[in-house]
Amino acid sequence: MKTIVILGGGTAGTIAAHKLRKHLDAQDWRIIVVDKEECHYYQPGYLFVPFGVYQPQDILKPKRKLLPKNVETIFARIELIEPQENRVRLSTGQVLNYDYLVVATGCDVHPEDTPGLMDSWSEAHHTFYNIEGASHLAKALQRFEGGRLVVNIVETPIKCPVAPLEFVFYADWYFNRRGIRNKVDIVLATPLPGAFTKPYASSILGGILEKKGIHVEPDFYIMEADTTKQVIRSYDEREVGYDLLVSIPVNKGADVIGASGMGDELNYVPTNKYTLQSEKWPNVFVLGDASNIPASKAGATIHFMMDTMVENLLALIRGQEMKAQFDGHANCFIETGYNKALLIDFNYEVEPLSGTYPLPGIGPLSLLRESYLNHLAKLFFKELYWYVVLQGIDIPFMGSKMSMAGKKKLPTQQPA
Amino acid sequence: MSDVLKSVSFNAEGFMTDPNRWTKEIAVELARQEGIENLTEAHWKIIEYCRQVGLASGKAPTLRQITSGTGVSTKDLFALFPKGPAKKVARIAGLGKPEGCV
Numbered sequence: 001m002k003t004i005v006i007l008g009g010g011t012a013g014t015i016a017a018h019k020l021r022k023h024l025d026a027q028d029w030r031i032i033v034v035d036k037e038e039c040h041y042y043q044p045g046y047l048f049v050p051f052g053v054y055q056p057q058d059i060l061k062p063k064r065k066l067l068p069k070n071v072e073t074i075f076a077r078i079e080l081i082e083p084q085e086n087r088v089r090l091s092t093g094q095v096l097n098y099d100y101l102v103v104a105t106g107c108d109v110h111p112e113d114t115p116g117l118m119d120s121w122s123e124a125h126h127t128f129y130n131i132e133g134a135s136h137l138a139k140a141l142q143r144f145e146g147g148r149l150v151v152n153i154v155e156t157p158i159k160c161p162v163a164p165l166e167f168v169f170y171a172d173w174y175f176n177r178r179g180i181r182n183k184v185d186i187v188l189a190t191p192l193p194g195a196f197t198k199p200y201a202s203s204i205l206g207g208i209l210e211k212k213g214i215h216v217e218p219d220f221y222i223m224e225a226d227t228t229k230q231v232i233r234s235y236d237e238r239e240v241g242y243d244l245l246v247s248i249p250v251n252k253g254a255d256v257i258g259a260s261g262m263g264d265e266l267n268y269v270p271t272n273k274y275t276l277q278s279e280k281w282p283n284v285f286v287l288g289d290a291s292n293i294p295a296s297k298a299g300a301t302i303h304f305m306m307d308t309m310v311e312n313l314l315a316l317i318r319g320q321e322m323k324a325q326f327d328g329h330a331n332c333f334i335e336t337g338y339n340k341a342l343l344i345d346f347n348y349e350v351e352p353l354s355g356t357y358p359l360p361g362i363g364p365l366s367l368l369r370e371s372y373l374n375h376l377a378k379l380f381f382k383e384l385y386w387y388v389v390l391q392g393i394d395i396p397f398m399g400s401k402m403s404m405a406g407k408k409k410l411p412t413q414q415p416a
Numbered sequence: 417m418s419d420v421l422k423s424v425s426f427n428a429e430g431f432m433t434d435p436n437r438w439t440k441e442i443a444v445e446l447a448r449q450e451g452i453e454n455l456t457e458a459h460w461k462i463i464e465y466c467r468q469v470g471l472a473s474g475k476a477p478t479l480r481q482i483t484s485g486t487g488v489s490t491k492d493l494f495a496l497f498p499k500g501p502a503k504k505v506a507r508i509a510g511l512g513k514p515e516g517c518v
Contacts, residue, residue, distance in 0.1 A: 155480065193500075219500055221479070223491065235494035265484040294515050 002029055004313075005088055005096050007078055008104035008254075009035035009063045011043075011390065012288035012302045016102050018392030019310045021068045031071040032096060034088070038075055040066055040390075041131055042382055043159075044299065047166050047335065049134035050141055051174050056131055059382070066390050078105070081260040083281045100283045100313060103262075103269055105254035107159055107289040107297060109133075113250045114154055116225035125225060125245045128167065129159065140244060141174070146183030147243030152232055153190045154222050158251045159289055159297040161197060162344075164188060165205060166335045167246065172212045173337030189217040189232065189240050198351040200410060201344055204368055208336060251297070253290055268292035273348070274325040276309045282316070285309050295348065296330040303389055304329040307400045329402040331357070333378035341374035343367050347402040353410065358397040360406030367407065420445045431512050435471060438510030446508045452497070459496055462486060466509040476506035476514040 004020060006013045017033050024031065045059030067073050077091035081101075088096045109129045111117045117125055126140055127133035149171060151164050158164075168188050175181040188195075188209070195205040195216060209216055223235045225247075231239040253267030262269050262280075270279040271291035278284035287309055289297040295305075304326070311324035328348030333341045343365050344352035356363035365374055388395060424437045432438060443463060447455050455463070465486050469477045479502040483490050490501075497504040502514045 221490070221494070221500075235490055236499060265480050 002099045003097065004029065004031050004100045004102065005098040006031065006033045006102040006104060007081070007088065008106055008290070009033045009037075009067060009073065010040065010104060010106050010288070011299050012104035012106075012290075012306075013102070014040070014063070014066050014390045015302065015306050015392045016104060016287060016309065017071050018068050018390070019306060020102075020313070021071055022392065023310065023314055026070050032074060032098075033067055033071055034074045034076060034078060034090065034096070035063060036075065036077045038063055042385055044378075044385075045382065046128050046131065046134045047163055047170065049131070050128050050137040050167075051170055052138055052142075056135055060131075061386060066386070078254075078256045081256060081262060083260070083262060083278075083284055086283065098283075100285070100317070101281075102285050102287060102309070102313075103257070103278075103290050104287045105257060105290045107251045107253050107268070109249040110252050111247060111249040113252075114222060114225065114247075116227060117154075117247060117249065119225065119227045120245075124227065124230065124243070125247060127247050127249060128163075129248060129251075137246065141171075144184075144244055146180055148185045148187060148241055149244050149246065150187045150189060150232065150240055150242035151246045151248070152188075152220070152222055152240075153192070153248045155250050156191060156197070157297060158248050160332070161296055161298075162332055162334045164190070164248055165195060165209075168209070168214050169212065169334075169336045172214060186212075186214045187217060187240060187242075188214060189220040189222070189234075191219065191221050193218050198346065201346075201352040201368060205334070208370070212337075251289075257290065264292050266292075273328065274308075275312050275322050276305060276326055277312065277316075277322070285313055293326075293328070295326075295328040296332070298330055298332055299385070299389070300332055301328075301330045304400045304402075306392070327401055329400060333374055333381070335375065335378060336370050339372055339375050340370040341378050342370050343374050343377075345402060345407075350402065350404070350407075353407040355407040357406060358403075363406075418445050429513060431507055432510040435467075435510045435512075438467070442510060443508050446510075450497070450504050450508060452508075456496075458488075458492075462488065462493070462496060462505055463509045466505050466511060470506070470509060470511040476502070476509070476511035478502055478514050 006016055039060050040063045042059040045054050048054040079089040079091050081088050086098055122136045126137040128137050151168050153164055168186050175184045194202040196202040221235045222232050225232050231241045233239050253263055257263040258267040269286045269291055271286040271293050273293040276285050288302040295301050308324040308326040312322040315322045331345040333343050335341045346352040354368045357365045357367050420441045425433045427433055466477055493501040506514050
């Protein structure tokens with residue numbers, strides 16, 4: 001009997017459990033999933049909680065119901081991973097020995113890493129990057145009658161790099177509906193040189209921000225939040241005043257990754273960006289937000305990387321060459337308010353382009369252009385997530401590899 | 417453009433296309449373009465660290481990698497290389513643009 005331990009029962013861990021269980025006979029293979037939390041939150045839903053669109057209970061399900069029946073699930077904290085010994089120690093005192101390890105421990109926000117940010121936490125300082133934060137922020141927004149709303153990204157990389165943009169777009173719409181948009185200044189202070197990380201999408205998104213009267217403060221590296229003056233201050237001594245601060249704090253991998261000596265300076269596990277195997281331990285694979293690969297930290301990325309991981313792990317088990325390669329494929333809906341959204345689709349090499357998705361010339365979804373249908377697709381995706389994506393069922397027309405079909409190339413861009 | 421820079425090529429964003437062609441004289445010239453007239457010992461310490469990491473991994477280090485790798489605080493880095501230190505030092509060190517953002 002051999003054992004695969006999956007650390008983390010979130011999006012990546014759950015899909016991996018389903019996919020691996022389908023391929024590996026329960027007679028010969030024990031699959032164990034470890035997680036400290038019993039609730040699975042639909043994280044794209046966090047964006048909608050502050051605006052009252054979703055209540056916390058609308059976006060959660062028990063992990064037990066989402067994981068396959070024929071894997072073992074242990075709810076406990078991971079105390080230490082000892083990859084050189086092929087074993088994991090749990091807070092319950094249990095020790096799990098494994099043949100193969102899948103690390104899917106995710107990432108989380110750390111407001112305590114920025115001086116002053118915790119001083120007014122849940123009062124003038126908020127986040128929507130976890131369920132508690134999003135719920136507190138909903139109340140703060142309800143009470144907000146006007147002033148400066150500042151959204152600040154502390155440091156990149158962050159989970160779901162478009163979420164801060166969606167938040168300011170949604171805030172613009174929200175205050176419009178409340179009839180107080182003229183009393184609210186909306187500012188996005190970001191360490192990036194513009195709206196987004198990729199140049200072409202950044203110019204289009206920048207245009208939408210401008211149209212909506214949202215001010216961008218670029219190249220802003222926050223040094224501290226000063227609650228007495230109600231300003232955030234950058235390392236180059238710029239000050240941005242706020243009445244309500246929505247922070248996207250430093251994102252880091254799980255503490256246990258650092259404590260186990262498996263992480264980089266942000267506790268992300270150094271991972272081969274093509275094979276998804278750990279750079280150091282051949283029997284360890286890393287999925288989703290937990291890895292250091294230069295792809296978006298997002299559910300779509302996990303969905304697209306899963307086949308590569310499963311194929312390579314099975315090849316390794318059978319003593320074959322690992323042939324599958326992840327191309328960095330990510331796509332995401334960007335809610336722009338007013339029942340519209342745009343969609344972007346990209347990978348390691350190709351930045352987001354205009355066009356149609358998934359079918360060339362037909363769509364029905366449009367890339368890098370706002371549409372009602374994109375918005376409906378985003379809302380519908382929640383159901384697809386619970387009942388299809390998490391169960392490891394493939395979605396028709398949406399292959400793992402990014403396709404150039406239906407995309408309009410930029411004039412200067414070389415074919416990938 | 418000064419003579420030192422004529423022998424090497426740059427991409428559209430002004431980063432050297434081949435880090436192996438880099439010399440200290442080129443660094444001095446690029447630093448001047450970035451508004452740093454005099455490269456002190458503190459500057460060189462950072463540049464050399466970035467060269468070392470950049471050549472080994474093929475990627476320019478991020479701001480956080482530089483601070484944790486050299487022990488120099490972010491505040492001091494901003495004083496040495498004003499505005500965007502990671503990007504600025506990558507350019508001066510003849511490396512590509514840091515990949516911190518995805």
